[in-house]
Amino acid sequence: KQEVTQIPAALSVPEGENLVLNCSFTDSAIYNLQWFRQDPGKGLTSLLLIQSSQREQTSGRLNASLDKSSGRSTLYIAASQPGDSATYLCAVRRETSYDKVIFGPGTSLSVIP
Amino acid sequence: GAVVSQHPSWVICKSGTSVKIECRSLDFQATTMFWYRQFPKQSLMLMATSNEGSKATYEQGVEKDKFLINHASLTLSTLTVTSAHPEDSSFYICSASSVTHSNQPQHFGDGTRLSIL
Numbered sequence: 001k002q003e004v005t006q007i008p009a010a011l012s013v014p015e016g017e018n019l020v021l022n023c024s025f026t027d028s029a030i031y032n033l034q035w036f037r038q039d040p041g042k043g044l045t046s047l048l049l050i051q052s053s054q055r056e057q058t059s060g061r062l063n064a065s066l067d068k069s070s071g072r073s074t075l076y077i078a079a080s081q082p083g084d085s086a087t088y089l090c091a092v093r094r095e096t097s098y099d100k101v102i103f104g105p106g107t108s109l110s111v112i113p
Numbered sequence: 114g115a116v117v118s119q120h121p122s123w124v125i126c127k128s129g130t131s132v133k134i135e136c137r138s139l140d141f142q143a144t145t146m147f148w149y150r151q152f153p154k155q156s157l158m159l160m161a162t163s164n165e166g167s168k169a170t171y172e173q174g175v176e177k178d179k180f181l182i183n184h185a186s187l188t189l190s191t192l193t194v195t196s197a198h199p200e201d202s203s204f205y206i207c208s209a210s211s212v213t214h215s216n217q218p219q220h221f222g223d224g225t226r227l228s229i230l
């Protein structure tokens with residue numbers, strides 16, 4: 001059974017700092033891994049999608065890496081801003097392409113001005 | 114723009130009422146739709162997987178008779194919370210998936226906040 005964990009559960013950093021969020025999964029047989037952002041009381045915004053054959057994806061100040069064999073992914077946020085404050089969720093999709101997505105518990109990020 | 118539309122976004126109703134939530138895929142035909150529930154300060158927990166034209170598959174601990182799922186077309190799935198009680202108050206969110214879009218990010222609706230009085 002696939003289990004997804006995220007460390008840390010919460011993080012508070014001063015504005016401008018670079019930071020790393022961690023995601024681990026127990027079953028390496030994944031189809032892809034996706035990072036989401038969720039603002040309080042809102043739905044999910046997709047940030048980055050990494051296919052199982054890829055090592056990393058970049059979008060603006062965000063960079064996500066994937067080490068499938070070790071069951072790990074990291075989300076790197078450069079030059080953090082107060083607007084980055086949100087909960088960040090990683091989610092893995094099983095090897096069947098349209099199979100269900102399993103979410104981690106999330107990391108709650110606060111960027112202090 | 115949004116590729117998955119969820120309606121309504123917010124519902125407040127009395128205990129004992131049945132509530133229907135709609136999830137529509139706007140840009141593609143969704144062979145599979147997923148329903149999640151999220152309690153405050155917790156992550157999303159999968160409730161059920163619905164495939165067009167067949168019965169939904171429920172996760173362990175989710176009551177089939179309580180949460181009725183219908184996926185009658187390739188663009189619409191509905192979740193009905195029957196005889197809702199205060200403990201059913203939660204944030205419900207759907208996502209849609211397609212074999213032909215398997216390399217695309219999975220898209221989610223904006224969620225429905227259900228409050229039972």
